[in-house]
Amino acid sequence: MTSDPAARLGVVGVVDAVTRRLRDQILRGEIGADLALTEAKVSASFGVARPSAKAAIEQLVASGLLVRTAHRSARVVAIDPEMVRDVYRTRMRLESAALRELARERAVPDAARAANADLLAMPAAADTATVDPDLRFHTALIDAVGSDRTSRMYRSVLDEVRLCMTQVQGRRLLEAAAIAQQHAAILDAVDAGDADRAATLLADHLGAAEERLVEALVSPARS
Structure with missing residues (x-):
């Protein structure tokens, strides 16, 4: 060198x-x-x-x-059910904690609203193009906490998250309209200051994507 x-x-x-x-x-x-x-x-x-x-x-x-x-x-890296579950549950821990903080302040990030508006403007059908605004939504929740270290921790797994999300949408498993609707419900809970509801909605949202991808990996003929 x-x-x-x-x-x-x-x-x-x-x-x-x-x-x-x-x-x-x-x-x-x-x-x-x-x-x-x-x-x-x-x-x-x-x-x-x-x-x-x-x-x-x-x-x-x-x-x-x-x-x-x-x-x-x-x-x-080969995507298998074990990897998918670990990636999504790592996301859950970080994003759930961030949502609870935001809900306590009733702080809805403008960047999350903007990302969800982009999702709403897309065709309703499942498509890999939804991955970017979807990830921007979730990253906005993390960044809104205002912790550089938390943001760095989240970004350390972001490529693996994107790889899994691309697999989900590459299999046409989730529709843009449904994703945007779930995001909107999460933001409504944050706006209402209901931390438990926001965390529960996030768990349902991420858990559905996790389970659909795991099922598709285990039974590819049916995906």
């Missing part, structure tokens, strides 16, 4: 760009769990040096999108 600060910044920019492009391909389902991602393959695909390819792969391993075992190439 060069000792020149400007050159180091250039390398970081290249690594971040490759990481973003790989991440997008994974989340769109263009790179499956059966495909080995070697440093040589990434280097050739993106026209970057192998150290940059290695750094990009390691960033995605750290974010939970790739997994690497000893002396083996990295691969996209």
Whole structure:
């Protein structure tokens, strides 16, 4: 690695760009769990040096999108029922606590309302395009608490959350209109200061998505 600060910044920019492009391909389902991602393959695909390819792969391993075992190439993490349940229950712990704080103050985040309005404006049918506004809604709840550490904790699992949500909507399991309706009910409970109801509605909302995806993974022929 060069000792020149400007050159180091250039390398970081290249690594971040490759990481973003790989991440997008994974989340769109263009790179499956059966495909080995070697440093040589990434280097050739993106026209970057192998150290940059290695750094990009390691960033995605750290974010939970790739997994690497000893002396083996990295691969996209396989989504199984155990992973889905752990991801959704991690979300539940963080988001439920955030909702209770917001409800005590009757503080409804404008960003959450805006994200839900975007969902309402979409066609009612299930579609992967709902993932972005859906995630913005839930992230807005976390960020509204005003804790940098809580927001960082939530974002540390966000790629895995997005991977699961993309699987849910890729299977056309949840309709935009139904998601928006559930979100609206959660915000109404927060606005009314009813922390228990807000937490219960969140549990029902996330639990339904969790169960539908688990069922689809266990019985793919019926999904």
